Amino acid sequence: MEIMRLVITGCVGAGKSTFVRSISEIEVVDTDRKATDEVGQMKQNTTVSMDFGTLSFGPDMSLHIYGTPGQSRFDFMWDILINKAHAYILLVAAHRPSEFHHARRILNFMNQRATIPMLIGVTHSDCSGAWSLENITLALGYLPGVPQPPVIMVNANEKESSVDAIVALLQLCMGDDEATDSAETDEELATV
Amino acid sequence: MALTGYLADYSLAEILQFIQQGSKTGLLSISIEPNPAENIAGVNEYTWFQNGRVVAHAKDLSSFGLISMLEKRNWVGAETSANLRVQSKTLTAPLGLHLKSINLVDVEQLRILFHAQVLQAVCSLFKLQNAKFHFDDRASVANIKPEMTGMSVTAVEVSLLGMRSLKDWTYLERKLPAPEFGVQRLQEALPEYKLDTQETQMFTASDGKHSIGEIATEIGISVRKAQEIAFRLTAVSLLKEIALDSPSLEQSLKKSPALANSISASSAISASSAIAVSAKPKVSNSFLNNLVGFLKKQK
Numbered sequence: 001m002e003i004m005r006l007v008i009t010g011c012v013g014a015g016k017s018t019f020v021r022s023i024s025e026i027e028v029v030d031t032d033r034k035a036t037d038e039v040g041q042m043k044q045n046t047t048v049s050m051d052f053g054t055l056s057f058g059p060d061m062s063l064h065i066y067g068t069p070g071q072s073r074f075d076f077m078w079d080i081l082i083n084k085a086h087a088y089i090l091l092v093a094a095h096r097p098s099e100f101h102h103a104r105r106i107l108n109f110m111n112q113r114a115t116i117p118m119l120i121g122v123t124h125s126d127c128s129g130a131w132s133l134e135n136i137t138l139a140l141g142y143l144p145g146v147p148q149p150p151v152i153m154v155n156a157n158e159k160e161s162s163v164d165a166i167v168a169l170l171q172l173c174m175g176d177d178e179a180t181d182s183a184e185t186d187e188e189l190a191t192v
Numbered sequence: 193m194a195l196t197g198y199l200a201d202y203s204l205a206e207i208l209q210f211i212q213q214g215s216k217t218g219l220l221s222i223s224i225e226p227n228p229a230e231n232i233a234g235v236n237e238y239t240w241f242q243n244g245r246v247v248a249h250a251k252d253l254s255s256f257g258l259i260s261m262l263e264k265r266n267w268v269g270a271e272t273s274a275n276l277r278v279q280s281k282t283l284t285a286p287l288g289l290h291l292k293s294i295n296l297v298d299v300e301q302l303r304i305l306f307h308a309q310v311l312q313a314v315c316s317l318f319k320l321q322n323a324k325f326h327f328d329d330r331a332s333v334a335n336i337k338p339e340m341t342g343m344s345v346t347a348v349e350v351s352l353l354g355m356r357s358l359k360d361w362t363y364l365e366r367k368l369p370a371p372e373f374g375v376q377r378l379q380e381a382l383p384e385y386k387l388d389t390q391e392t393q394m395f396t397a398s399d400g401k402h403s404i405g406e407i408a409t410e411i412g413i414s415v416r417k418a419q420e421i422a423f424r425l426t427a428v429s430l431l432k433e434i435a436l437d438s439p440s441l442e443q444s445l446k447k448s449p450a451l452a453n454s455i456s457a458s459s460a461i462s463a464s465s466a467i468a469v470s471a472k473p474k475v476s477n478s479f480l481n482n483l484v485g486f487l488k489k490q491k
Binding site for chain 1: 195196197200201202206210213214215367432433434435472473475476477479480481482483484486487488490491
């Protein structure tokens with residue numbers, strides 16, 4: 001069985017659980033619990049361990065999708081999940097600038113732990129007070145003129161939009177693979 | 193595109209870092225609605241930026257703030273002041289530079305004006321925790337020549353000054369880096385602007401290998417103080433946070449009773465071990481191609 005592991009990360013309320021549910025063919029295994037702290041003001045339940053969904057597209061090929069908890073006190077899970085991931089998507093709610101600092105912290109954490117293809121999915125961009133993609137990218141620490149990951153709008157409630165995000169990420173993975181293959185071929189030629 | 197929000201959500205330090213990093217030009221308005229019932233006075237403050245630098249500040253949009261400052265200090269007479277108010281509408285250069293060119297003020301006086309108009313005023317904004325902000329990057333600075341001394345300062349320099357003077361860090365509490373986080377310098381040399389002694393010590397000790405708690409012990413300050421200094425230097429883009437070794441599940445449960453209540457250790461361990469036991473083999477190109485094809489059919 002060939003398995004690709006995709007991690008969906010981001011702050012509380014960014015749409016991670018919804019994203020995993022929109023893609024998964026199985027009933028998502030979630031570990032949502034009633035939020036008992038300030039998170040309770042934003043949503044009733046929050047993911048404390050992870051969400052898990054799958055998508056099989058052949059007898060021996062499957063995509064495993066893991067949604068991380070949003071709160072940093074669960075960051076032991078971030079570590080476990082990102083270390084085994086092949087790629088990840090950071091979801092950022094465009095209308096919650098109060099969470100950008102935390103999103104930046106997650107981004108730094110993930111990038112320190114793993115060098116894998118990633119993209120930023122901006123959710124809630126139709127909400128009042130939503131920031132533009134350009135300004136969110138800047139708030140996350142990507143300076144103008146410096147290479148940055150793709151940033152796309154995502155509506156986690158719509159399967160089509162989640163699919164678009166994953167396809168964009170897979171295309172990045174293919175680009176990465178081609179670059180790696182090319183480097184390996186160059187090395188082989190050099191040794192000959 | 194205009195940005196709107198509350199300083200309690202997106203702090204002034206973050207706004208100033210955003211403006212500098214994006215080399216933004218525009219007008220930042222900060223306001224508090226008056227509420228006589230709760231004895232809250234209204235506040236309106238306006239700060240102009242050009243390419244990420246603070247160029248002027250005023251308490252209203254009359255364009256006469258700088259002239260009023262000159263009057264208050266008796267640096268211009270009534271007649272000159274009246275003439276300046278008329279001339280200010282057609283100024284092509286900052287008022288401060290115009291006054292200097294006609295020998296009405298010298299460089300030192302311009303420095304004093306800029307210090308009072310911009311540095312003191314913007315620093316005092318850091319105390320406003322419940323204010324609303326609005327940043328309009330379409331607002332032109334061409335029309336505010338009468339409020340400009342001709343001097344400017346980077347947004348992060350004024351941010352550093354403001355954060356140094358901040359006594360109550362309550363509203364920034366959740367943004368402070370945790371003591372177990374590390375910090376790493378983003379540049380080797382000290383910045384051109386002056387850091388205070390503790391900031392310099394923190395900057396020098398930030399090697400990305402030691403936690404903020406360890407650095408606090410090393411330089412002899414409280415952990416809380418070290419967290420505040422680390423936040424300050426991070427907000428002016430001198431340091432970045434580094435996640436050192438992640439706490440284990442057991443450590444996390446110990447640290448957070450809420451976590452222990454909401455998840456049993458055994459279920460978390462079994463969930464995490466499901467992914468932890470297996471290695472990470474490379475995904476083949478044919479797998480990626482098949483998946484893309486499959487997903488596109490799903491749409």
